[in-house]
Amino acid sequence: MSERAIVIGGGIVGLSIALGLARAGLGVVILDGADADNRASYGNAGLVWVQSKGADHVPYARWSRQSARLWPAFAAELEQTTGIDVEYDQRGGFSFCLDEAEVEARRAMVDKMAARLGPENDVEFVDAGFVRQRVPHVGPKVLGASWCPSDGHVNPLLLMGALRKRAAALGIDILYGHKATRIGMNGSHLTVYGEGFGMRADRVVVAAGLATQELAATAGMTVPLKPVRGQIVVTERLRKVIDYPTPTTRQARAGSVIFGNSHEDDMAVPGTTLSVIASHAQRAIAEFPFLASRRILRSWGAIRVMPRDGRPVYASSGTCPGAYAIACHSGITLTAIHAGIVGPSIAAGELPPAVSTFSDERFHVVSPA
Structure with missing residues (x-):
């Protein structure tokens, strides 16, 4: 048996x-x-997402990257066996910097990953020119970004x-x-x-x-464990122009732009708050100014799981x-x-x-x- x-x-x-x-x-x-x-x-x-995982713990960085390497074959197997395309897209991801303080912090993270991972490291800091060549609709406030080719996204x-x-x-x-x-x-x-x-x-x-x-x-x-509330906003369907995800903004294959990256520690009640949603919108517009004139369809706040x-x-x-x-x-x-x-x-x-x-x-x- x-x-x-x-x-x-x-x-x-x-x-x-x-x-x-x-x-x-x-x-x-x-x-x-x-x-x-x-x-x-x-x-x-x-x-x-792997570019910022394990900056203080190399095994976590390696574990995340190993899973990212398995994802293409895994997504293909799911589609072959179920007929469902989960819209997995792995062409890399950016984490934009909108001021000098963010640039300094992001460079420090990239340097730490390089020092800890050595030849395994695939994260680098790139300037605004590099970003705009790949993301032409990015706003003028973007001064640079960390870039990782292993990053991607999927339709959950x-x-x-x-x-x-x-x-x-x-x-x-x-x-x-x-x-x-x-x-x-x-x-x-x-x-x-x-x-x-x-x-x-x-x-x-x-x-x-x-x-x-x-x-x-x-x-x-x-x-x-502790509960962490995250609030997310979704726009109307738009022409596909954002090809690379960021920790705060990505565009789904159907066209909706999804933005928001809040982490409200020890918050166990789902829902949204105007202050957080407004902050998300301000960040999204700074990254992609064209979003200022687009309609919001819905928003939500979900409780996520975070080990202490x-x-x-x-x-x-x-x-x-x-x-x-x-x-x-x-x-x-x-x-x-x-x-x-x-x-x-x-x-x-x-x-x-x-x-x-x-x-x-x-x-x-x-x-x-």
Whole structure:
């Protein structure tokens, strides 16, 4: 009889892990919550972004870049197996600087990445002329930018649909409205308990967004998280003129411009505020002045998942063998590596060696007095 895996959480992270488990031969069940739950999977800008990841932690920089390298083949496989083009586009990305302070800070980041990554580094600072050759509609306030050819973007809604369709084809059952409350051992069996149910499994992966912290703790894992609200604005559909994404602005294939990059720490209430939306608009117009005369169609504020130290968490349980917990704020960027490497590794009974520095053991270190 084949082994069974339970994934708690049916968002981008949970689905990508589930695909990797299923492709490794395990029978997989996803326990998902209610439609009204806060979901970072629907509230992100769709960036596959590496240029600023891991400036203070080289393994994170390498991990992000490895996933970016896997993304072209992953997107192609999804389209081939589901018929859904997730609109993945990897032609590079800019992070614009609008004043001298931003130039100085961006140059410092680029220099740090170069020093830490050495020959692996693919980020450079470029002047305004370089930018305008590739982005002719950029505004005069742009003084320069960091540039990384590994960066790209994807349509997160189409990605979610493709992951679900692929999961169904692989025989993965998604049980909606099944809220897990704890993980434990029933004799020698790993068991997930919830309201009115208890389900046995050989592997359990907690990828339940902010709920991961509480659930992981029931299996002896430490995953300290905080909610971060991000507000995003979407314009009417326009002629396609922005070919390269930035952390604050990108244009979807259908023509809508998506902008906004707020990080409101410890804010657990979704929604928008006029001050933040106005700040987003001012930044977007400074980058692309033509947006000043375009219509806004909608805006939203979503609650995203952020580990307390900013780095991904990949934990394995010592008290409940076979249980794991995963939390990150780069779920889109890491989708390809979660499906291609992390899922199969967990199916084999271990986390990949590359994530050893992301274990929850780092939260148990006691600082010297």
